[in-house]
Amino acid sequence: MEKSKWIEMYRTMRLIRLIEQRINDEYKFDEIKTPIHLSIGQEAVAAGVCIHLRKDDYVFGTHRSHAQYIAKGGDIKKMIAELYLRKTGCAYGRGGSMHLVDPDVGILGSSAIVGGNIPLGTGTALASKILKNDRVTVVFFGDGAADEGTFHESLNFASLKKLPVVYVCENNFYAINSHQLSRQVGDNIYKWAQNYGMPGYRIDGNDVLEVSDYAEKAISRCRNGEGPTLIECLTYRWKGHIGTVDDVGDGYRPKEEYDYWVSRCPIKRFSEYLINMGVLNSELIESIDREIYSLIEEAFNFAQNSPKPSPSELLDYVYADHTG
Amino acid sequence: MEKSKWIEMYRTMRLIRLIEQRINDEYKFDEIKTPIHLSIGQEAVAAGVCIHLRKDDYVFGTHRSHAQYIAKGGDIKKMIAELYLRKTGCAYGRGGSMHLVDPDVGILGSSAIVGGNIPLGTGTALASKILKNDRVTVVFFGDGAADEGTFHESLNFASLKKLPVVYVCENNFYAINSHQLSRQVGDNIYKWAQNYGMPGYRIDGNDVLEVSDYAEKAISRCRNGEGPTLIECLTYRWKGHIGTVDDVGDGYRPKEEYDYWVSRCPIKRFSEYLINMGVLNSELIESIDREIYSLIEEAFNFAQNSPKPSPSELLDYVYADHTG
């Protein structure tokens, strides 16, 4: 991988982190009137995967999909405007944080139903196969989604038809407050791949280079018509499941666990590595952050000053308005 | 296993075979006005498993569940009457062949929705655990059911809660006309068990002794609170998927495949073995058959001479008529 890509991944992670921190900060003003699920701490997964995707490749996210939207190149202004439920939002304010969309870059909409996006992404991959193009689909989902039958049904179908899809499980160990081990027998999500006749890996989801390596292989397998891959990325969310509250200690997640994962911050680790490699230095860090801050500022300004949808739009788009 | 049990299993298989052959013969008279799915060729599975079950253990069957009903000790007269949709049938004529029931011997009803009975049997096993009794549940299902999400969701749940349930997959390679390999990646149903942290075996479903051995182990694991087991029994149905037609050759199942499996008839194999072991001889064979034929005769007489339900019963039993 060229060094420019390293910087690009670093920038993507910073962009996710800083946008989400800003969202976190703004949330208390109650202008973002919709549930949010932050990916702070999990940035390496989206960044490491999407670096290898083309604009016309597809991704499908979940309720927690800011990171993927950003990493895939979704329009930031439209994303923030969507969180503010403005007419200028990517879904015109009718989706909100859990339902981001940007078809121009292959983001066909995220689903807030656990496991719900896995069949959809399998379906776009089926389309690639039928259309004989080489567009790849990546489906991002949580450890919770592996509880659902759709996970299995979809992996089976994809492998059977050798579809160009990469299943990326962001295993942050929790579904709301429920630990993986109280929902699943063992911690073996990646192993399902084996029975489905596809490669399956468990990797360090906080190591963007590792994520990138495995994603690259999986994506090129797809492009070569060799079928799907399952990648389980171990990672951790820093914030509570929903909103901006914390959920550490006292009947919730153990403080030590939390501290351990914060110490393994994917951005800190990668920036240290890049500095060691002489690719990054404090000037570059600052200039990247400056650029990001101004982008964020612009996006929030845009969003906050955008008009809300009008009640007269309520009945629009129930059906597609054309035949084809 | 004592030799008396061998004879019991032999008799059960003969009973299934001869009842189904009689059903097959009677079907053309169009008095059995409901779809039937025959298990001829697959008798060893039900016989080998149910020999180890107590009366108060539970079984759940599918659309193809005559064999399990018989092997578990379901009332034969009520079964045939049910096929004839008589008021004396086990479900008073409102179930038919696909919906057999006999709560007295733990048959709580079979489902004609593929994969539909797997959660139900997992649920009775959950009840055993909560009630702290040692009743075991066996769920019988086909290879087709392993396509459904309920298969995975249920196995996960059962293993997580260490439930006393044995999942018996009767893999006859086909779901209607669709071969397993056109629906599943590889032929690895039993392997799923591994990831679910339970024992999983693929065995010769036409060898009743092998079935019995594995079932015995699995059932005693359940009784000892050691949790579920998955047993995949390779077997083959001789008749077409539904009704009494054949589906061999000409766009359907290959003749050679069919011939091979008929040559491995579970009853022939076991009777040869029993004769070799000196446990069975032609006299005993004849006397068992005689007893069975008279039982069948009686059942069909009973059924054919039973009254049909009356239209006035139509609205009964929509709801349970009591609180408790």
Next chain:
Amino acid sequence: MPWTTIQVEKLDNFFIMGDSTGNRVLTYREALHEAFDQSLARDPRVFIMGEGVDDAAGIFGTTKGLKEKYGADRVFDTPISENSLTGIAAGAAMAGLRPILIHARMDFMLLSFDQLVNHASKWCYMFGGKVTVPMVVRTISARGWGSGAQHSQCIQGMLMNVPGLKIVAPATPYDAKGLMVSAIIDSSPVLFVEHRWLHKTTGHVPEELYSIPIGKGVIRREGREITIVAVSYMLVEALKAAEKLQDAGISAEVVDLRSLKPMDENIIVESVAKTGRLLIADTGCKTGSAASEIAAVAAEKAFHLLKKPIRRVCCPDTPTPTSDVLEKAYYPTAEDIFKEAVNLVIE
């Protein structure tokens, strides 16, 4: 765009029982087969998936030979995984294809409500029309011969509560072909509700490709004293009943909605304006049925035109019994329609 060349049939040309122009006679089954065949030929984006669609039986003959003709990439068998199949079809539709997903029994569709209701039907609205889901879910309900509680349901009533889903339920071969074509070219998810007892119905069907507007009903028989709105197969029973009513000196008008959602409310109101009486015959269980919705619409919009209470002739609110005797008591027939109609008209 291949579809722009399709001849859109005018409703005015439409006569009773699939009696279109021309005199080429097809069964409902053949009409559907032709719709698939011509649609696959016409538009490379169309494909058919479902359990058993490529086997020798070919979904009651309706998909027979299509795999051989169009290849296994476009007509293929699937695992038995209804929920994911629905999502997979929806995803393919989002990527620009036009999938036809087949459930050989309506009952199996109940496994797929998550993908059908939470996803496919809502997607266009949720994303402001930026992503559309032009898919057809074709589903067949059956009746009789001991199908039993899990192989005979008619749940179209339930599905009317789903925003974003169009529902058609053609009763004639002509409509079957035309509405299947409409369903395929529509860019919204369309549920195509079919009744197995209609498969052998015959009627006039033009050879060329045509479509019938979704949401437009048709008068199958003119009458003055009572309006019978019939859903799907109940049209056949309604027409028989109307014949009998005529013998009894009662003039019944029979309305075939053809589409359940959007619904042709005008045709109901206009007919009731003439007759003053409304009977609705549906194939599903009464409570929460399509008939309930039709009755509600009439009670809102045609109230002052009605002289008598509305009547619903439906299956009772029980699962389907398997027994032939109970089935006979369970399913409403022309006789039931006739009796209720007589009550309404004579008092």
Next chain:
Amino acid sequence: MPWTTIQVEKLDNFFIMGDSTGNRVLTYREALHEAFDQSLARDPRVFIMGEGVDDAAGIFGTTKGLKEKYGADRVFDTPISENSLTGIAAGAAMAGLRPILIHARMDFMLLSFDQLVNHASKWCYMFGGKVTVPMVVRTISARGWGSGAQHSQCIQGMLMNVPGLKIVAPATPYDAKGLMVSAIIDSSPVLFVEHRWLHKTTGHVPEELYSIPIGKGVIRREGREITIVAVSYMLVEALKAAEKLQDAGISAEVVDLRSLKPMDENIIVESVAKTGRLLIADTGCKTGSAASEIAAVAAEKAFHLLKKPIRRVCCPDTPTPTSDVLEKAYYPTAEDIFKEAVNLVIE
């Protein structure tokens, strides 16, 4: 049988807004918690399962502390596998237990229609009462604050089409407790439909265990000129509207059905006999809603008592928008009921 000792509250003792005898005030949430607590204490067959039921949040507080009190065998968290969970609960019920399965959002229940509709609801009928399924499916629908299309559905209308399933939708704390108890002691599957906006509603709730008959409605407010039948949370809006109507000189009667299936048809007919006008307020999308069914029943059974068309006040037939502005336009309120009622009464 522990249940025979339950004091079955007579409807006659019931007053407006959960105003039962006694003056102990609880919230709807607390009333439910108490129903669970007392039912778990009373009957060892009762258990609670569902995603997050044992966590610190405890389903909006309604199950908080119950695991600690009754053990992890009787109050437990589950994998996110709604369809199988429903079948597992049904199986446990078949084996004699009395499971309460909780879906924190009604939307998630759509994943479980196979087990709920094809299995749990049909089992008793299919097997002639030999095997019963005494389970409660408790499901909560929400509204507002950007819940969006997949976290806010009210699909009780859809479920009315399911034979074998009872549906209750209590609106007051008193009814919440009493109907939860009834749902638990009922030997049929009962869907307990709850609206999150009711959680903070308060009312008088007796401490002892009591049950309220399923299928019995109640008049919440007497009136002469128009009947407003309200479903679930819409009762609150209806009562507000009735107040406003009174100020405008219009006397509205408010009927709370409490149960949707079986439905108290008499209370509707009797009220319409008094008022001659019927408005139905439901929390779901209009087409195929509970309101549609109520309208159909009235159009059949109370037609000659009606002076005016029936009106349904429901959500429009669109998925739920996330935008606060669109939400406001989407959800019907007391204002909408008021306006429609005025139209009906004044002309």
